[in-house]
Amino acid sequence: MPIKLAITDDHPIVANGICSILRDAANVEVTDIYTNGTALLKGIKERQPDVLLLDMHLPDMTGPELAASIVKNYPNVHILVLSSSDVIFQVKKMLKVGCMGYLLKDSDDTTILQAIETVHKGGQFLSPVLNQLLIEDMFRNKKSEKKSTTLTRREKEVLQLIIDEHTNQEIADKLFLSLHTVENHRISLLHKLEVKNTAGLVKVALQTGLV
Amino acid sequence: MPIKLAITDDHPIVANGICSILRDAANVEVTDIYTNGTALLKGIKERQPDVLLLDMHLPDMTGPELAASIVKNYPNVHILVLSSSDVIFQVKKMLKVGCMGYLLKDSDDTTILQAIETVHKGGQFLSPVLNQLLIEDMFRNKKSEKKSTTLTRREKEVLQLIIDEHTNQEIADKLFLSLHTVENHRISLLHKLEVKNTAGLVKVALQTGLV
DNA sequence: AATTAAATAGTGGTTTACCACTATTTTCTA
DNA sequence: TAGAAAATAGTGGTAAACCACTATTTAATT
Numbered sequence: 001m002p003i004k005l006a007i008t009d010d011h012p013i014v015a016n017g018i019c020s021i022l023r024d025a026a027n028v029e030v031t032d033i034y035t036n037g038t039a040l041l042k043g044i045k046e047r048q049p050d051v052l053l054l055d056m057h058l059p060d061m062t063g064p065e066l067a068a069s070i071v072k073n074y075p076n077v078h079i080l081v082l083s084s085s086d087v088i089f090q091v092k093k094m095l096k097v098g099c100m101g102y103l104l105k106d107s108d109d110t111t112i113l114q115a116i117e118t119v120h121k122g123g124q125f126l127s128p129v130l131n132q133l134l135i136e137d138m139f140r141n142k143k144s145e146k147k148s149t150t151l152t153r154r155e156k157e158v159l160q161l162i163i164d165e166h167t168n169q170e171i172a173d174k175l176f177l178s179l180h181t182v183e184n185h186r187i188s189l190l191h192k193l194e195v196k197n198t199a200g201l202v203k204v205a206l207q208t209g210l211v
Numbered sequence: 212m213p214i215k216l217a218i219t220d221d222h223p224i225v226a227n228g229i230c231s232i233l234r235d236a237a238n239v240e241v242t243d244i245y246t247n248g249t250a251l252l253k254g255i256k257e258r259q260p261d262v263l264l265l266d267m268h269l270p271d272m273t274g275p276e277l278a279a280s281i282v283k284n285y286p287n288v289h290i291l292v293l294s295s296s297d298v299i300f301q302v303k304k305m306l307k308v309g310c311m312g313y314l315l316k317d318s319d320d321t322t323i324l325q326a327i328e329t330v331h332k333g334g335q336f337l338s339p340v341l342n343q344l345l346i347e348d349m350f351r352n353k354k355s356e357k358k359s360t361t362l363t364r365r366e367k368e369v370l371q372l373i374i375d376e377h378t379n380q381e382i383a384d385k386l387f388l389s390l391h392t393v394e395n396h397r398i399s400l401l402h403k404l405e406v407k408n409t410a411g412l413v414k415v416a417l418q419t420g421l422v
Numbered sequence: 423a424a425t426t427a428a429a430t431a432g433t434g435g436t437t438t439a440c441c442a443c444t445a446t447t448t449t450c451t452a
Numbered sequence: 453t454a455g456a457a458a459a460t461a462g463t464g465g466t467a468a469a470c471c472a473c474t475a476t477t478t479a480a481t482t
Contacts (some may be wrong), residue, residue: 011295011316013323017228035317041273053467082221106246112224128234152428163414165407167468180431196376197438198469203374218425363458378438391461407437408468 071098101125282309312336
């Protein structure tokens, strides 16, 4: 029997595209299409697909949160992440929470089909470019194997306010903190996200949808 | 005879999605699919479509540049911009260079078809949310009607290096400029993009695909 | 109950960004 | 070819970011 595939993407165009690509594939059947995280969590209670093709950027929740929740509650559903971002930080994050594959949106038809089949069989699949990027990343960070790239509640709050163009002093006032505390959070962010300055913080945050 | 439509998008999934949506539409025929700006400029020399569905983010050139070039050289090709960004700055920019419509990627099938038909007939089409946003924007900026939001060559170079996390001094060294000159460009950027600091520069640049 | 991570606040300092000006030369374009 | 826009460089200054530390209190987790 064919692989039951659910698609979650807020762009109907993308969902349609995948459907049309898979129309000719006899071994894959698209059983559900969701356009946001809430709908997905609701629908998956009733009907669990074999493979979930999950868009990274949804309007209502972040990719890692959603993926973690599904991996935990429905371990039989294999998640294949669909994203247009090749930011390695994000790729690692999704794999860490238990996703079985990470597919870039510029993939062609056969790659997509192959990825779905591989993930369904319990294998792992990465878009070819990502393999190389991940390896390079490992060489760069031999040491930092255990380093947690998860931001704390406060760090996320501070990061959001930085993106909103506030100064440390303004952030301190808003959150009722000392200027020093905000500075500390800011420097933690620089270290955790491995960037050099504010520009890097904003870039990574926006590219990875951290906030 | 049907409307000849060319699609330019670096994601095959999206291009496929549009094709599948239009498969049932008798009055539209997809004649060409391009995955980057260079290919588009090459192909359009030979075959000019009635409507060009143009993705905002292409790997090799920016949306405004590409659109401006096509409007100038092929005035009969009506451009319908396809973007996932509702940043009003960007919408205005594309309309200003002569695009006939701006369609968000979360549009449904009928909206897409309607947009193509409208643009083909010489009309203008905006995704519904954008109408409201544009009106709000006009009220906010009654004054700044004439303000040019076009970045100069040097400003773009500096902005790119800022995004790459370089300091003003590093940028000066790279471009063989005085530190003062770089500072001036940076402040011009702050004014032109109407942001308060580096965070704002990076945010706007990434969200609008300026660089 | 003990350990760990997170959040808080501080000292003391350097570097960088930001701002308002003026001014010359170069390049574009009407 | 005159005028405008862009690119260049400067003065002089303030505000903010960045950095390496130490240290206490408050959650969270085993």
